[in-house]
Amino acid sequence: MDVRRLSGSLLELEARALLSRLDQIRPLALHETMVPAAALPPRASLDVERFLHTGRKVLRSQVRDYLAWLRGPGRTATPEEQQYRFVLIRMRFNAILSQFDMFTEVVTQRSENRTGVWLSGLDVVAADALVANPLIVDPPPLVCYLARGPGAAIRRAKTKMPGGDLSPAAIVRIPRERMVGHGIASSLVHEVGHQGAALLDLVPSLRKELAEHRAKAGSAAPVWRNWENWISEIIADFWSVATLGMSSTMGLLAVVSLPRFFVFRPSGDDPHPIPYVRVLLSCAIGNELYPHPQWADMARTWKALYPVSALPPARQQEFAAIEAGIPAFVKVLAGHRSPTLKGRRLRETFPLAERQPARLLELHRTWKNDVGVMARQRPALVFAVVGQARAGQLITPEAESQLISALLRAWALRSSLTSTENVTTNRRALVRAS
Known part of the structure; x- marks a missing residue:
């Protein structure tokens, strides 16, 4: 043939x-x-x-x-x-x-008992966390799923998938071990922060400003170069702290509580800050946005858990230089302006007034862990309140887990009923129009 x-x-x-x-x-x-x-x-x-x-x-x-x-x-x-x-x-x-x-993979877990409803509730939390910054208009849909391992991740909407097509939705991977407690919001909102920063085009404008500071920094230039290299992850942490307050930092501390070698290991080309530095940055961002002694207390506790004094002298000097540069960097970050921020400083684009520690504790006392009351509030705010209550030891881990599980179910149910109601309303409108 x-x-x-x-x-x-x-x-x-x-x-x-x-x-x-x-x-x-x-x-x-x-x-x-x-x-x-x-x-x-x-x-x-x-x-x-x-x-x-x-x-x-x-x-x-x-x-x-x-x-x-x-x-x-x-x-x-x-x-x-x-x-x-x-x-x-x-x-x-x-x-x-x-x-x-x-x-x-995203959809299959929706069939699991309890897990599916929790994920639907997390979809609601993610959507609310994205629009915590009111400059986000026409936000893309976000969907969540669970995976093994300690780290979360996001495939942002409109980024390339296998084959080169652009993803129609943001897909957020959540560590299964974080379910269910306030820490789940810390991981989730950090990933949402990546999507928000991309929509506002913050990383390029921040890198440009940081490069300008580095050029004027003299002997401190290497520290400013670190901020440039890490800014894509730091801005996501900023979004998380600005949205969740202390709940974000406590959740981060749980994620990076690792053997000493990993906590102090140089990041190299990794855009994530060195874990030891990352927690201190989170505390500094929190204190810049929500001044309170709790942030210094958290930083001291972290330092006690991982004392730098056990490192070689050269590494001690390296971390001392980085830590000394944190306050100036955080002020630049919080005060950043770019065209997408419409003349505002970055800090002014988040609802900081209602996330102040005293305000969160007041809401905790007012709500009294009443699921019916809390389910009617903005989910991101609720997680901020629960995290602040946990930091103040006003709620036990057991009670917290039960409360958040109930809230995720309530938000999922409300979202489902609202969607059904909207479909019914649209059908009636079509019938009347015909």
Whole structure:
């Protein structure tokens, strides 16, 4: 048999097999079972389904075009050309599967008992934390899922997924070990801060300002270079502290409580600050935004847990220089202005008045851990109140876990009922219009 006919026949069968497997991929709405309260936010669900449907539709068209070419002009093409075109399509097919699997991982956990509803509640918290800064307009949908390991992560909306397509939603990975307590909000809002900083284009403008300070810093220039290198993570921590207060710093301390080697290890190219420094930065940001002795107390406690005196003299000097530079850096950070901030300083774009420690404790006394009352408040504010109460030892870890679990269920249920009500209202409006 002619080698062109043989290769063409082989590749045609492979291409038809791709179509067959592609047709077996069902929409996520038909793929998983879950209680309504555990479902993705309506906009996220719609955007994701459209995104995946479009990908499958385009790929199906590409496979059919390839088959038509293979049966027509491609019959006389070289086996190498036939294979080259097929490989490109198969790579696209694998990218589509990777995208589907990514969102399937998010949706699958929604079927787990309790976990699914908790995740839906965290979706609500994430959405509220993003718009804690009122300059965020038309925020993208955010969806959460749990994973092993101590670290959280985010795939921001409109960033590239496998295959180069832009993600229709922000996907936030939460450490499973953080469920359920105030610390979950610290990890979640830090990742939300990455999305918020990207929407406001804060990292480039901050790096530019920090470079200007470094140029004038003389012997302190290496410290300012650290701030430049770490700013993408520091701004996310700033967002978290500005939104959650002490709840953010306590949650961070739990994440970076590691063996000494890791706490003091140089970060190298890692954009995360050295863990020892990161906690001190969080305390300094908190004190800048919400002046209170609690921040100095937390910093002293952290230093006692990881004494620098046990390090070699050169490392002690390094950390002394970094720590001495923190106050000036934090003032620059909080006072940063950029075009996207519309003339305001960064600190002025967050609801700082209602996050002051005294105000949070007052709310804690007023609410009396009443789930019915607290569920009607803004979720990010509630986590700030609970974290402040925990810092003041006004609530036990056991009571805190039960309270937050109940609140996540309440927010998930309210979100589900609101979505159902909106659908019903829209249907009635369409009926009246017809």
